[in-house]
Amino acid sequence: MMSVKVAIQLLVFYFVFTMFTAQHVWGEQDCxxxxxxxxxxxxxxxxxxxxxxxxxxxxxxxxxxxxxxxxxxxxxxxxxxxxxxxxxxxxxxxxxxxxxxxxxxxxxxxxxxxxx
Structure with a gap:
């Protein structure tokens, strides 16, 4: 049970990290x-x-x-x-x-x- 909880936490962390990283790249304007x-x-x-x-x-x-x-x-x-x-x-x-x-x-x- 504990390993599933840790895996879910890692997965959520990964998605949040990816969102912020992607936002930074997407936010860089092409001017x-x-x-x-x-x-x-x-x-x-x-x-x-x-x-x-x-x-x-x-x-x-x-x-x-x-x-x-x-x-x-x-x-x-x-x-x-x-x-x-x-x-x-x-x-x-x-x-x-x-x-x-x-x-x-x-x-x-x-x-x-x-x-x-």
Whole structure:
């Protein structure tokens, strides 16, 4: 009787663990298309060279409708060579969709937000 109880407890633990693990994987959004659109329509505002330029109307729409936190999480080293994280954080804030995560790419947004 005890072994059946232990087996049921282990089975319940397994299902709960699997649910939380699957939820984490399912919860990880695929925002690579949003990142592509950001790069396509907002490049002049977020490019690594030069000064920050105000966003175009289409850029603002892309930022307003995108998950900027997710985009910040999927920025890779190659993106960081071409894009300026400080400008991305500023753009998101100015478009009313601020980055709330602690990091954008490899940069800490709390530090970045204090500069603006």
């Amino acid at each position: 690579y298309e949003e990142k592509r659109l950001l790069k396509q329509h907002c490049l002049r505002s977020i490019i690594n060279m030069g000064r920050y330029l105000p966003p175009t109307a289409i850029c603002m729409i892309v930022v307003e409708t995108s998950d900027m936190n997710c985009i910040c999480r999927v920025i890779n080293d190659e993106d960081e060579q071409a894009l300026n994280m400080e400008k991305i954080v500023r753009l998101a804030r100015e478009c009313g969709n601020p980055v709330t995560d602690e990091k954008c790419g490899s940069k800490y947004t709390k530090i970045l937000n204090s500069f603006f």
